[in-house]
Amino acid sequence: MHRSSFPASSKLPDVGTTIFTRMSLLAEQHQAINLAQGFPEFDCSPELQQLVEKYLRQGKNQYAPMAGVMALREAIAQKVFEGCGTEYHPESEITITSGATEALYVAITTVVHPGDEVIVFEPAYDSYVPAIELCGGKPVYIRLDPQYKSIDWSFVRSKISGKTRAMIVNTPHNPTGNVWTVDDLNELAKIAEMHDLLVISDEVYEHIIFDNRKHVSASSVAALVERTFVCGSFGKTFHITGWKVGYCLAPKHMTTEFRKIHQYLVFSVVTPFQYAIAEYLSDPDHYLSLGAFYQRKRNLFNEAIMGIGFNFEPSAGSFFQNVSYGSLSDENDLILAERLTSEAGVASIPMSPFYNGYSDFRVLRFCFAKHDDTLLRGAERLHKVVW
Structure with missing residues (x-):
């Protein structure tokens, strides 16, 4: 059977699987706590869910x-x-x-x-x-x-x-x-x-x-x-x-x-x-209260990882905390992120994929949009890492 030839040149030759997909798959593979990909671990408001059901039943489909x-x-x-x-x-x-x-x-x-x-x-x-x-x-x-x-x-x-x-x-x-x-x-x-x-x-x-x-x-x-x-x-x-x-x-x-x-x-x-x-x-409080909600989670996670040896400034916004591990390891960020996922059971995102070309600042990104117990368990595992 004759098959049409696919263009040999890619429109995005330098693009492959994203680091988010890669680290999440690795986390799943090793049953690690996923503090890598940026999505909330918790569900949305029951009130918002009820509103969706209301409009579904009203025929807004x-x-x-x-x-x-x-x-x-x-x-x-x-x-x-x-x-x-x-x-x-x-x-x-x-x-x-x-x-x-x-x-x-x-x-x-x-x-x-x-x-x-x-x-x-x-x-x-x-x-x-x-x-x-x-x-x-x-x-x-x-x-x-x-x-x-x-x-x-x-x-x-x-x-x-x-x-x-x-x-x-x-x-x-x-x-x-x-x-x-x-x-x-x-x-x-x-x-x-x-x-x-x-x-x-x-x-x-x-x-x-x-x-x-x-x-x-x-x-x-x-x-x-x-x-x-x-x-x-x-x-x-x-x-x-x-x-x-x-x-x-x-x-x-x-x-x-x-x-x-x-x-x-x-x-x-x-x-x-x-x-x-x-x-x-x-109701504006549904979004105006969000900063306080996540600030508490940021503080919980940051207090839990104190003493490991990370160097960091508390995040000013978003639900990500960056930490520098330069005083703990000479490993590049991708290798360390993979090792922490497989050996410690905690997934993070290395910083270098966010740059054009390779730039290793020895910084990892952790997502704290997770249940408190998840954050505390993740921090506990990080404390046990052999650097």
């Missing part, structure tokens, strides 16, 4: 509008207005997406053309660069330490060229846990205005922020609002990562172009979930 259920877009508009004082029109400036990953992909695809350069701060979440490359764009890296305290904005300026089209930012940051300040966003705005750049802002951990810090959204900076795609998600906020419901905020003319791609990628997002989330958002 057909296609949603391409841009999303209006009730959810209106709820997001109200939430953003209350949080940062910026008005987004539900009809023309808010789009419901299949998780933040789709929102990010569509935003990148909307603005990046062959030959365009895109500024990427690394360590970077792994979906950014493949999307840039699929569009024929070129990522330009701003390399930061895994536990960076500040950004050298003069260095960022030195990376801007006549080909620079956009910048991708992420706060609270995965995987570092860093939180950008007002000064950071203002510097970003100055650069974007000066060079007429578009911005794609990944803000999925917006409500997971600690120690009285405040999330500064690109939506709250007037000079950024007019040139930014703000990508958010309910997955991390409401412990529903499997629902894949996200959204994108952008000015009308940018949203028009965004939706041209969104409609042919997924068209619409699961309908009853949208109605359920819209109603659930009516």
